[in-house]
Amino acid sequence: MTSPFVRRRRLATELRALREERGMTAERLSLLMYQSRMKISRLENAHIRPDLAEVVKILEVLEVTGDKWHEIFNIARDAAEKGWWDSYGDAMGSRQRLYADIESGAKTIREYNQFTIPGLLQTPDFVRFIVEMAKAEGAVGFLPERMAEARLRRQEQLLDIQGCQYEAILDEVVVCRRAAPLQIMLGQLRHLIETVLRHPRITIYVLPLAADFTGRLLPKSAFSLYTFPSPEDPPMTVVDTVSTDLVHIEPDEVMRYTQRYEHLRQAALSATASLGLLTDAADDLQKRIESEA
Structure with a gap:
């Protein structure tokens, strides 16, 4: 669709x-x-x-x-068509509904996140945890169970045999920083590894802390790049901010973010090395959990 x-x-x-x-x-x-x-x-x-x-x-x-x-x-x-996300209304959150819509029928999705695991790769436990964190800040604009259900639905679309080509660049701090209870983080890291191994269309790159970015500018926010099968549908960039998502289809703006992404990709570890880093991080976390048991 x-x-x-x-x-x-x-x-x-x-x-x-x-x-x-x-x-x-x-x-x-x-x-x-x-x-x-x-x-x-x-x-x-x-x-x-x-x-x-x-x-x-x-x-x-x-x-x-x-x-x-x-x-x-x-x-x-x-x-004028309606998608599966429309049946959720605002219960899934307006921002997530936007992403579900744009992802529908995308040819490629490339995203960078320097703070957290991208929504398309989060485990149910991780989703529930961040929902609780959001609720602790005050009222949320979604129904937690429906939001979590919709996020899993988005993941099913990605992993479907007709899903798009997907890659994500994660800052190493996302992998190494404890952003959730240890067992949840361990499950999340194992999920990333298993997803990459089982689905050739999905690639994860890790941007190491020691990456040399001299002469280049780091993005100030997480963002996603989309392309679509029809050449008449222009590439799109969605920039993730604290309170809203900014959509760009202007060629100059999309090019700026595409160039930033390419710089990140050049500085990131290879897909194989990134998988090795994720595996080492998961193994270290497993040892820590066992030592604290």
């Missing part, structure tokens, strides 16, 4: 371009559509799910016909 979110962004770009090519303002289009200016703006900024009848009316007003009409209608149809 093609990501409805991705197609909404593409539809927004196409409709705005068609309107501007005809020298028509959004205000004029809204008058001809008998719609509010805000409605047109939200559609052209991909802030709402499109109504197919309204898209057809816009194409009529803009006098779009032939192959272009069918192209835009097909994009709008994909953009």
Whole structure:
């Protein structure tokens, strides 16, 4: 299934371009559509799910016909689709719902995280622990059980035979720092190792603390890079901040993060060496648990 979110962004770009090519303002289009200016703006900024009848009316007003009409209608149809995540509503958390949508139909996912295990690789125990940590900070915008259930559903999609190519760069501090009780961390590390060994499409790289980054800039936040099967769906970057996720499709912005990712990849350990580091870290943690028993 093609990501409805991705197609909404593409539809927004196409409709705005068609309107501007005809020298028509959004205000004029809204008058001809008998719609509010805000409605047109939200559609052209991909802030709402499109109504197919309204898209057809816009194409009529803009006098779009032939192959272009069918192209835009097909994009709008994909953009209006609902995915499994929609049945969860806000119960899974709005931020996680965004990721689930974008991941749908992605060709590749590459992400960097310098603070924690990426959501697509977390064990159920680790998920439950971070949920408890979030609840300790105050009210959360999701239902814990539904959030955990949805995260596992996202992982199932990734590991499916038709799943995308996935790689993650983890800072060594994520592997070595105790961010959860020892048994949970041990289970998490073993899970990372097993996932890589069982699924050739998934690769984990570790950025060592001793990596030489002279002359390069480290990213200030975790981020993910996405590509999609259709060349008409542009690559996308999602930047993870404390309170929100920033989506970029502008070529210059995506290129900046792609370059940062390539710098990280060059400085990271090889896939084999990274797996060895994860194994050593898990073995050391196992020994520590046994010594404290």
